[in-house]
Amino acid sequence: MNRDKINKFFDKLPTHVIILFTMAVWIIPTVGLLITSLRPPQAVGNTGWWTVLSPPPGAAPYSQYCASCHGADGATLPEADLSNPELVGQYPRSLQLLAALRQDINGQPHMGDIPLPSAQEAADIAVYLRQLSEIDASSQFTFNNYIDALVGYRGRSTYTADCAAGTQPPDINCNTSDLLNPRGMGRAFLNSLILTIPATILPILFAAFAGYAFAWLDFKGRFVLFALLVGLQVVPLQMTLVPISRFYAQVGLNGTFLGVWLFHTGFGMPYAIYLMRNFLGTLPRDLFESAYLDGASHWTAFRQLVIPLAMPAIASLGIFQFLWVWNDLLVALVFLGGTTPVMTYQISNMVTSLGSGWQVLTAAAFLSMLLPMIVFFSLQRYFVRGMLAGAVKG
Ligand code: HEC
Incomplete structure (x- = not known):
């Protein structure tokens, strides 16, 4: 780069900074709005939209304490498959999980030489296991909000599921004519x-x-x-x-x-x-x-x-x-x-x-x-x- 170019770059620097700043001010809330509108209600209630890409809090303690035997996906030990919802369902909270971890397996401590996780870590792991085994199946993203908004919000997020299963309450009409519903x-x-x-x-x-x-x-x-x-x-x-x-x-x-x-x-x-x-x-x-x-x-x-x-x-x-x-x-x-x-x-x-x-x-x-x-x-x-x-x- 010769001197002219460098000078030019610095002359324009304030303009570039202002343009970038304006773009950020406009784009960040818009992206937030879009992501929030695609998330299921309980996720919106629990965490902000910026957390969608960060790993859940239980992922780190899980890989630290459990992954060496159970594997990253929880399925390495077939007898104790942590991706199986039926097994994980028996350990809804840290209390039950810690009890299982304290029990000996074949006369050996469950975790071998690895120390037990703390209560907080165990709680995070318990939540993480529910996601791993897809008990909390609600995927991270959904179009239900858009459907609810388009056809008129009925106050229930299960609207589409109910309509698909044919179990909808009598006040709900699942036809496509709902698109012209005056409330939507x-x-x-x-x-x-x-x-x-x-x-x-x-x-x-x-x-x-x-x-x-x-x-x-x-x-x-x-x-x-x-x-x-x-x-x-x-x-x-x-x-x-x-x-x-x-x-x-x-x-x-x-x-x-x-x-x-x-x-x-x-x-x-x-x-x-x-x-x-x-x-x-x-x-x-x-x-x-x-x-x-x-x-x-x-x-x-x-x-x-x-x-x-x-x-x-x-x-x-x-x-x-x-x-x-x-x-x-x-x-x-x-x-x-x-x-x-x-x-x-x-x-x-x-x-x-x-x-x-x-x-x-x-x-x-x-x-x-x-x-x-x-x-x-x-x-x-x-x-x-x-x-x-x-x-x-x-
Ligand atoms: C040193 C290896 C090892 C580590 C570390 C380990 N486990 Fe296990 N886990 C086992 C073995 C072995 C079994 C028993 C498999 C069987 O039933 O034969 C088991 C069984 C289980 C079971 C099923 C218990 C039951 O009653 O059937 C759960 C739940 C479990 N582990 C959770 C965890 C969690 C959560 C962690 C991390 C905090 C962890 N384990 C860490 C080896 C390990």
Whole structure:
């Protein structure tokens, strides 16, 4: 490495550190959420997600005291096979285990020259033997949380097992139609999609029209109107909840998707128009003038010049609006309520009704994260360009 390269490396070091730090802050909790959502409830209750890869506490004392005769897998002595659940079942705790270890075998001490383990070590070994022999068969990972979250949590982790065995209680219906159970996330996922897609597309479409008009059409009062629209951004959404829901009640829009689409469109547009106008204003004037000279109408210019050129701005607006509507609880709660539950509504219900069942909550939370992550990663290459585009020139 020559000196230039070394200097360059150190110049960029703070940037790299910050980027790594940001990534860690984002990724570690996400991984924790994912792992927790895949663990069975008793494991979630007992240990944190970061322990999944570390060996259980009994593994070390077992290999120290017992493995020399019984083998690492416990099966070396066929007469005393420690991987056999029936044998291990007789030694549920350190008490019984220590008693067996104190007993002589064929007139010899059980453990030969090896000293007896302490009470704590014996307890850990007893727990470890239960895992070794698969008495505590519950594997480390399970998809049950996701199934519970998707079809509506029934408060029991044995839901799938019960359904498979046909022993389910009468209130449980194991059909696949459960996916559309109003208490689950399956139906809510659909509702969220139906709500979010138009509520993302509509404001951006209108904002593109308006941005084009503000940037390239000459009409009277254009600046006043634009300033007014920009000013609208400061109107708090909460202030309008009462008047708008009263108005919706009069025209019958309460509890309908159309009402929520209109609401989100109205509140998304001021910022979207502001960003679109600033972006379109930076496009070269010659481009439009030569297009008009060639006889292009405004509509053609809009379709063939503006839409393709404004893609970065449209994409970054799309991401923001999508995330905002997808994660919004307030508007969905006020205008849709529980009859048409969306994902945020369903998750908020789980928090209040399932005090200790939060392995299902983690699964539901992860489900609701999936789509925004897909949207973000598929649009992110436009994203940086779009961020800069709005900001550099006005
Ligand atoms: C020096 C070798 C040796 C060591 C060390 C040893 N065992 Fe054993 N263990 C044996 C032998 C031999 C038997 C008897 C097999 C038979 O029944 O013939 C046995 C039997 C057992 C049995 C079955 C007893 C019964 O009543 O059938 C258990 C349980 C057991 N061992 C647990 C352990 C545990 C736990 C450790 C470690 C803390 C351990 N052993 C360490 C040699 C050993």
